[in-house]
Amino acid sequence: MKKISKTKLTLLLVLLLITTNTIAQQSEKTADDYLRLGVEAQQAGKFEEALQQYTEALKLDPKNFGAHFNSGSCYMALQKPEQALSFFKTAAAMKPSDPVVQFSLGYAYGATGHTLEAIDALKEAVRLDPKLVNAYCS
Numbered sequence: 001m002k003k004i005s006k007t008k009l010t011l012l013l014v015l016l017l018i019t020t021n022t023i024a025q026q027s028e029k030t031a032d033d034y035l036r037l038g039v040e041a042q043q044a045g046k047f048e049e050a051l052q053q054y055t056e057a058l059k060l061d062p063k064n065f066g067a068h069f070n071s072g073s074c075y076m077a078l079q080k081p082e083q084a085l086s087f088f089k090t091a092a093a094m095k096p097s098d099p100v101v102q103f104s105l106g107y108a109y110g111a112t113g114h115t116l117e118a119i120d121a122l123k124e125a126v127r128l129d130p131k132l133v134n135a136y137c138s
Contacts, residue, residue, distance in 0.1 A: 031061035038070060047074040065094045072104060081111035092121070099129035 106121030
C-alpha cells in the first residue's frame with residue numbers, strides 16, 4: 001500500500017472542504033429566491049405551490065413584505081379569506097401608505113364579514129390613490 005504524504009493529505013482535505021462549501025453555497029436559497037419562485041408559481045395559477053415558496057421565504061426573512069402580501073393574494077385566489085386577512089394585516093402594517101395593500105386588506109375584511117373594517121381600509125385606499133377606484137370599478 002502506498003503512503004500519502006502529510007502535505008498531499010492536507011492538500012486533498014483542503015480541496016475537499018472547498019468543494020463541499022462551494023456545493024453547499026450553490027444549493028442554499030435566499031428569501032428572495034423563494035419569493036421569485038413563489039411569484040412564478042402564482043403567475044402560473046399554482047397557488048398552493050406559491051404558498052409553499054412564500055412560507056420558505058418567511059422562514060428566512062419574517063419581514064419579507066412580498067411574501068406576506070403575495071401569500072394573502074394566494075389565499076384570496078383559493079377562496080380562503082380568513083387566512084388571507086392575517087397576511088394582508090401584516091403587509092398593511094409594513095406598508096400602511098400602499099393603496100393596493102389597503103385595497104386588498106379591505107377586500108379581505110369584506111370577504112370575512114368585517115364590514116366596518118372593510119369600509120375603513122377601502123376608504124384609506126381611495127384616500128391614498130383616488131384613481132384606484134376607477135381601476136377596480138371599471
